[in-house]
Amino acid sequence: MIWQISVALIAVAFVVLVVFLVKTLKAAENSLDKTTQTLQEIQKTVDELSYEVKQVVRQANSITEDVEHKMKQLDPVLESVKNVGDVLNEVTLAAKQVSTSLIGRMKKTSHKAGSKAGAEQVVAQEEHPIDRSMHTYGSTYDRAANSKSEPGWMKWVDIASGVWHKYRS
Template identity: 55%
Template sequence: MIEISVVVIAVAFAILVVFLIKTLKAATKSLEKTTQTLQEVQKTIEELGYEVKQTVRQANGITVDLQTKMKQMDPVMESVHNLGEVLSEVTFAAKQLSSTVMEKMKKPKTNASSNLSNVPLSKAEQRTVQSYAALNKAKDSKDPNWVKYVDVAAGIWQKFRR
């Protein structure tokens, strides 16, 4: 019986070895395919790496170009900003003038000389009035009030300009 047992064990071992050989061959083929796939992936990564580097270089060039162009546009943008401020000031002055005109139109009309006497004159306007008055006295003009109208108009113009 020992002999039969040894023969059965030998046959079982031979069958086990055959199956192990088949399994090892299949594992070897799988490893070879895995190695081949990894090599292909590595080649692809190397190719992509080169292309990515080229893309990054181009992106850097574009960025430098854009920065240069943006610096060139800065004076234009500043001019547009200044123009916007000027237009805002002009609009504000027009609003003030419009509201002043509307206020004057809403008030009942009074004697023009009383309106002129209420307007405070600057030193320059006072000198102008005095020089016109001196001229009018010398020429003996019939209507010396026109000088005040001119000065009031000049005063309004100066306030409008501010």
Template identity: 50%
Template sequence: MVISISVAIVAIAFAVLVVFLVKTLLSAKDSLDNVSATLKDVQKTMEELTYEVKQTIRNVNDITGDVEHKLQQVDPVVESVKNLGVVLSEITETVKDLTLKTKEVSGTLFDRVKFATGKSEHSSNAHSMVTASTPEDRTLQSYSATYDKNGHNNGAWLNWVDTAVNVWQKFRKIPTK
């Protein structure tokens, strides 16, 4: 009898085991069905995204080509601006040199005139012209530089300058066609 009870217990245990295995397999089947459906959705989404990514890459390639073309067109302008900067730098250096040389020449000429006339009064007048602060002082200084003590014009060259200025003003007023 022990053997038949043992066989019955083994049969019952085997039946319980089969029931739990069937439940587990059914649950696994449902999970695999869900995974399969999810994979189909992912595959469909990937196909749609692949098309959109390809379109985006084409657009990026077109934009890149356009930007390269425009950069090539701008390169000569940038080169011109660079050259202009070099030229302006050279002009600035030339003007500096010219200014320094002009100061040297005017200083030398002033010293020569001072030495030639031998008058400290003339040099003090020239110095005071530079430092005159009011319009009245500048007018008086320019008058005294132009005329001597007796009121005679000692700057005949000023007449030529005045004549040239008048001619230039009249020339500017002539209408051009």
């Protein structure tokens, strides 16, 4: 009879163990089902995002190609602008040389008489070009105020020369 009670207790313990194992396995199954469901949703989301990312990359590539094409079209225009700038630089240098030589000739003709002209030439050679221009400007207007024999266009040449020197410096 002890044997029977022992076997019955073992059977009851085994049934209790099986019941708890079944509950645990059911809970694990539910967790795995939820995990599988979540992974499937994530996979769908990744697939959708992957498609959208591919579209964005394609659009970015298209935009890049378009920008490169337009930059290639702008290259001749920019080259032309550079050439125009070079031409303008040459023109301004030529204008500077002409005005400098014109001022030099006028200076020579106006400074031929007297020792004061010789002293001014020495001072003008030692000074900065802007200072010489301003010195010429001052001497021209001092004499222009004293004698009206010099033409009025010399005043404008001196002003233009002074402005040009200040602009170039």
